[in-house]
Amino acid sequence: MKAIYGLYGDGQSAQQAVNRLRANGVADRAIVVMSAQPMEEFEFGHMDSRTRIWWIACLGGLLGMAAAFGLAWITEVSWPINVGGLPTFAWWPNLIIIFELTMLGAILATVVTLVVTAGLGRRSSFYDPAVSDGKILVGVANPPEASVRELETALGAIHGAQVKTI
Amino acid sequence: MAHSRINNDLLRPLFQTTWRFYLLVGLFGTVVLTALVAWLSQAYFGFGITGIRWPIYWGFYVTNFVFWIGISHAGTLISAILRLVDAGWRRPVTRCAEVITVFALMIGAMFPIIHLGRPWQAFWLIPYPSERLIWPNFRSPLVWDFFAINTYLTGSVLFLFLPMIPDFAVVRDKATGLRKKIYGVLALGWRGTPKQWNRLESAMSIMAVAIIPVAVSVHTIVSFDFSMAPVPMWHTTIFGPYFVAGAIFSGIAALLIAMAVLRRFLHLQEYLLPIHFQNLGKLLLVMALLWGYFVFNERLVTYYGNEPSEMGVFWRTQRESFAPLYWTMVICNFVLPVVLMGVKYFRTITGCVIASLGVIVGMWLERFLIIVPSLGHKYLPYSFATYRPQPVEIIIAIATFAAMTLLYVLFAKFVPIISIWELKAGDPTDRLGHPHSAAVRPVLMDRPRD
Numbered sequence: 001m002k003a004i005y006g007l008y009g010d011g012q013s014a015q016q017a018v019n020r021l022r023a024n025g026v027a028d029r030a031i032v033v034m035s036a037q038p039m040e041e042f043e044f045g046h047m048d049s050r051t052r053i054w055w056i057a058c059l060g061g062l063l064g065m066a067a068a069f070g071l072a073w074i075t076e077v078s079w080p081i082n083v084g085g086l087p088t089f090a091w092w093p094n095l096i097i098i099f100e101l102t103m104l105g106a107i108l109a110t111v112v113t114l115v116v117t118a119g120l121g122r123r124s125s126f127y128d129p130a131v132s133d134g135k136i137l138v139g140v141a142n143p144p145e146a147s148v149r150e151l152e153t154a155l156g157a158i159h160g161a162q163v164k165t166i
Numbered sequence: 167m168a169h170s171r172i173n174n175d176l177l178r179p180l181f182q183t184t185w186r187f188y189l190l191v192g193l194f195g196t197v198v199l200t201a202l203v204a205w206l207s208q209a210y211f212g213f214g215i216t217g218i219r220w221p222i223y224w225g226f227y228v229t230n231f232v233f234w235i236g237i238s239h240a241g242t243l244i245s246a247i248l249r250l251v252d253a254g255w256r257r258p259v260t261r262c263a264e265v266i267t268v269f270a271l272m273i274g275a276m277f278p279i280i281h282l283g284r285p286w287q288a289f290w291l292i293p294y295p296s297e298r299l300i301w302p303n304f305r306s307p308l309v310w311d312f313f314a315i316n317t318y319l320t321g322s323v324l325f326l327f328l329p330m331i332p333d334f335a336v337v338r339d340k341a342t343g344l345r346k347k348i349y350g351v352l353a354l355g356w357r358g359t360p361k362q363w364n365r366l367e368s369a370m371s372i373m374a375v376a377i378i379p380v381a382v383s384v385h386t387i388v389s390f391d392f393s394m395a396p397v398p399m400w401h402t403t404i405f406g407p408y409f410v411a412g413a414i415f416s417g418i419a420a421l422l423i424a425m426a427v428l429r430r431f432l433h434l435q436e437y438l439l440p441i442h443f444q445n446l447g448k449l450l451l452v453m454a455l456l457w458g459y460f461v462f463n464e465r466l467v468t469y470y471g472n473e474p475s476e477m478g479v480f481w482r483t484q485r486e487s488f489a490p491l492y493w494t495m496v497i498c499n500f501v502l503p504v505v506l507m508g509v510k511y512f513r514t515i516t517g518c519v520i521a522s523l524g525v526i527v528g529m530w531l532e533r534f535l536i537i538v539p540s541l542g543h544k545y546l547p548y549s550f551a552t553y554r555p556q557p558v559e560i561i562i563a564i565a566t567f568a569a570m571t572l573l574y575v576l577f578a579k580f581v582p583i584i585s586i587w588e589l590k591a592g593d594p595t596d597r598l599g600h601p602h603s604a605a606v607r608p609v610l611m612d613r614p615r616d
Contacts, residue, residue, distance in 0.1 A: 037591040038363040048361040093305040100313040110372045118365040120354040129339035134169030
């Protein structure tokens, strides 16, 4: 079996389903939840929320800054030209380029981190289009055969649940 | 509001194509093609067919460049600020705004190329050792433009695209056939797990923090193209904030017009509510007052300084050849928005649209009046001149508005113009399972004022 999951009409039911799965010994990392919008009011909406994306963005910004400094230095020293008595490598005009590339570095690092850590572009194990209609999916991928019946009972015990296996 | 209803309402334009769509595409596409022919004729016959000649080398084309870069401040900047302060009423507005930024930047960024007499030799601008000994000045404000505009364009495209991923997933789930495959690719395998939502929201917060100073820097740097030159009425320290304020001002006006058109033609009356127009109308009022403050500041300092070359330009705009355009600008940018947005009775959707149309006209005139009178009236009389725009420039200027509309119509046809997931996130009815709870979101709170 590839997966077993339940579809729920609201967040409270989904939270109960998550709690029941935990009570049946399913670890948090094995529980799959999907929804059509962020579910920040519920505990399950914060599963796996630790991220270093802010730090990586800062690192990207530093890389951008270094690249801008190098680019400005190399071009201005390689093609020196006297403009109004400015030094060959003048800080004031270069600060603008350094600022722009610092920000560009931070933005690109953020996007790359999002794509990598959120698993975008990777093939998913299972999915149900009912999520787009507002259903909240709670399930387990590749459950052990021995526990399928227990999981089915746990997921189906909540009022209004639709339990499916694939 | 039920998720299925939100999906149906916002996906309707994607799945149903009416004759209006083809009519609009045909109409605006024709105007854009006409401008393309005009531009090709300029490339063939040479720059002589334009009105740009010594000493006024910057005419309509640079006016359009500055104007459209200014309009681009509608979206990403406003959207980023509203995201950071978590303004609930932003949800139906953000994408309408962000799209304007991307398309306006693309249109604006074309003008340096259009402004080249021989665009096929644009590679001469690229620094490389050559026997021509054309050594580029890396400290030129034009280099700053290149980096600022490209950073802002890249950031704005990503800022627009990232929140579209969950909506592409909704379209993927609803579509069939080839459309399902295309939107499946665009959705990047989005499933809506807590991890994905968390990462997306973190990324959007970082992008919002990064994009605000970039947006401010872009128009400051565009103003540096002028203020770094010792030209009368240009060489002033106020140009940076003056340009930024003007850009946000024209951007809000563009956003209000776009929202009103979308609301009417895509039947989005339940999503783009009068409160959204009222709130943006208040912002327009604030920016009109700020614009008036900057203009007064600039004019008073020039007048009090009484420097002959500056006073020459000053009087040309105040009471000589450019006076009709100048006072039209003041009426459009100050009198009209202050009256219409300042009086609550007029702060309706119609009032917002009328004020915004005035601001668009006024801001285009402002850009023109910054550029042409100063270039035509520098320090010595031998360089005094007038500028008469020629048909090719007028056609291309008109076509930019057609291109903007065309791109907007095409975007609204292929992408939900209102962020579906953000709208759902602002409506707690389905999510919490008990409608009308104490945790009611601003989107719902707005509704009784409709």
